[in-house]
Amino acid sequence: MKIGIIGAGNIGATLARKFSAVGHQVSLANSRGPESIREIAREANATAVALADVVKGADVVVVSIPEKAIPQLPKDLFAKLPKHVVVIDTGNYYPMRDEPVAAIESGMPESQWVTEQLGHPVVKAFNSILAHSLATKGQPAGSPGRIALPVAGDETDAKKIVIGLVDDAGFEGVDTGTLGESWRQQPGTPAYCTDIVGSVALMDALARAVKDKAPGLRDLAFQQWMQLGSTMTNDDILRINRALHD
Template sequence: MNIGIIGAGQIGSALAVRLTSLGHTVYIANSRGTETLTDLAQKTGATAVTAQEAAQRGTDLIVVTIPLENIPKLPKDLLANVPAEVPVIDTSNYYPMLRDGHIPELETGDLTESGWVQQHLGRPLVKVFNNIFAAHLENNGKPAGTPGRIALPVASDDAAAKQKVMALVEELGFDALDGGTMRESWRQQPGGPIYCNDLPADQVEHHLASLGTERTEAQHAEFLANHNAAEKHMEAQGIKLK
């Protein structure tokens, strides 16, 4: 496939490594210019391009994997000429303390994180790869049927795009599980039991079922509190996301 990746951070770089190793053609962009991607291109075999070129040349799949705070800075017409049948993946996570500042719609629970991104980009998205560490995404894929294989939920309002992305998740070495609609993607956001815990399919399915589909105020408050504590712990360890 021809795959465009917009964002050359940890997740974008990990995907570039894995996807090129599987024989896919990858075009990768960042916000600083193609000249800053020379080393990554040499390491991964991906081609360094601009964000607009990544959107144009990713004719089979596009991945948007940039900090939430930078989503509004993307060109307004970035995906204007991308055919509707091309899945667009969003890997966003909200880190208000360490990176993104406070986004009111995400504080109140009116929108999921990728639902907010979806509004900005103006088309249905697929939420996946947000709840796994980049190093694990790059190195911990296993053949189908391997005991303990990590399962990743895939959420979207576009059923056809979801199926295409689920097939790619399987190809990368993970069990792909239907995470429901974009409105239900809160279940895989930070602060919840599925986030970055590398769980097998039966445990992910259990958590998806036990959480339900409609987020309650109590659940939203619990996720935010858990994530706030995690951010404070990261800050105390000197971890920086900028």
């Protein structure tokens, strides 16, 4: 497939490497222009392109930027995108990092807000795994201990495509329902960045999520991460996230 990725940060660049490695044609773009990510794209065996070009001819578009950057995307970027093109939202909302968003603060699931901003349906995926885990913990299908990742959206065919890409990346993709239920994989929930093994355990974690408590737990985790500062490791983040729900 032809995959365009908006955002060349830890998640976007890692997905570019993963998808290129299994034969997908990947283009990579950011807000600063192709020259700023030329080396990242080369290392990922992807093509650095202008933001306006990353969606052209794409079968799948991955939006992997902070929530605060979503409204800054060109307003016409997705306007002419055919309906069959799958758009994946990997983002997460952190009000202490992003600009506060009233709709999300009032309870709208983050990816529903992203859908409104883009004017195109999205599938929420790859938001609930840390970049280090994404880069290093993928395993072939059928492997014991394979991490499961939630895939939420309103269009069944689109979710099937994304589940296939999750598998390409080395993880078990699990259809976890509609975009309206995607708050269950947002920060502050048991399924968020805890490296859950297997679909049964993942569905249990999603069922244990408490919507009203998630924002407070998200903020508590963020504060604990900041206290660790530059010494923080992937294992530290996993430990803190898991402890929120013990």
